Amino acid sequence: MEVSQASYQIIADLLAARTGQHLSESRRWRVGTALSGVFREHGISNLDQLVCLLDEPRRRSHDRDLATEVVEALLNNETYFFRDKPTFDQIPDDILPELAQRRRHTKRLSIWCAGCSTGQEVHSLAMLFEDQKALWDGWTIDILGTDVSHRAIRTARTGLYSQFEVQRGLGVTQMLRHFEETPGGWQILDHVRQITRFQQHNVLAEPPARARFDLVLCRNVLLYFDADTRAIAFERLASAMARDGFLMLGAGETVVGQTRAFSPSGKRTSIYELPEQVARSAALSVG
Template identity: 40%
Template sequence: MNQPDYDFLRKLLREKSGLDLSADKQYLIESRLLPLARKAGLAGIADLVQKLKDGSSALINQVVEAMTTNETFFFRDKVPFDHFREAIMPELLRARANRKSLRIWCAAGSTGQEPYSLAMCVKEMSAALSGWRIEILSTDLSQEVLEKSRAGLYSQFEVQRGLPIQLLVKYFKQVGELWQINPEIRAMVQHRQLNLLHDFSQLGTFDVIFCRNVLIYFDQDTKINIFGRLAKAMEPDGFLVLGAAETVVGLTEVFKPLTERRGLYRPNAAAPAKPAAGLSGLQKIASMAGR
């Protein structure tokens, strides 16, 4: 791949998805986009780039989806789900005792393993949640992975990654060589396509936001901007859950870490009220992006 083509793809991916590729990731683009080019009947990356320059919106979406990492599995990293059961839910059950409702957002829900893991946690707490309304929203940039999530169909390999056997037996049924999560759990999760670069204030406010393993792909200004908007989308006593390699420390003061709970953050009421960095740039990106 020549340098101008690589520079074009880097710029396109950053504008459309926030993906910030370093200068040495040509191999990654080639490994993911060459199969897409061949599938489209093109000889290689150069022809693919030319099609993209011609403005094929369908192909642009396919390129973004091919480059967006969708690696996920049930109860991934375990610790955040321990936090959810042991710290987040007990505190929110006390704090929301009058209204008896909770809203949970998985901001990069991918193929559904994370939101369904949370749904199973909630279901296991059903005795304490009698009469409560629990809403779980799963959003993702990729329509393709959202469709897989809605179907709730997983391979033997996928259900073996992190899913306790007792929950597999309890909440899944075998469909040929696949496993399907039962309708009751599927009905607990709503799905919506969303680009985190764009305004998401229309989603309302949440008590818990899981935003794991997605911000690591963004540049610093984009992270700061998204943190600022996540804080506005959260109840003042809510919880933010980030991935193990992610942090707000050194980036923003709108959230404060819970030192005894790794990866868990709460809104910081004492944070100075100032606009997040890079907002005008992101607004420009949003106007250019089709999604």
């Protein structure tokens, strides 16, 4: 579908204003496909017509949800359980044991999954703790999942997934242990959900809680920001973290050359810490 530059720019500006995401020219090809559902729902035939409807005064005052529908449709909610497993496996194998040692006196652990989409990442973490239940006995574990998409958060809260979704990243044993098959799909069980919670939140806004997080996952979110917006996001993430906490980014993301708010965490892959903690760890290793 042909997309005029003017209409494309208006849609791009709307997405940036609502989410901070930059709709690059390389993503232009998918705009028509992404918005096809919105077109059908409202009887719209092309992007120019959509932009006209968004600009109508009566639409702005009485049908504000159209703009929200457009933004939601353009968001990339791609996710699956235990995504990028070699990177994710650093959490149970390396990060959680380290945090267990650091928090052994308080026995409290707080984790934030920023840009959690429909919740698979949050529930993957919860399954890790359930599978190591004896190790975490007596601990208070809180896993918060946030996303800019209201629709994604609604799905995450239900914990209900299709056969296709539940098979992505999960083995049969995990499915049977942590999910129940229902007529509506696969429902994650309460013993997994009890340490999780979800809320709508933009990573560019103030952090979602006053308490500092011991581990923050923000994977494949920053890819969609321009350099200036990405710098803001890093500052927000840093302000939300405990001084000795960890940040995990996606495999295609890095802090190097992007921000001074974080530094690589040794030889770990896609794991970062606040600079003062990295310096402290280096001094201890030398000593």
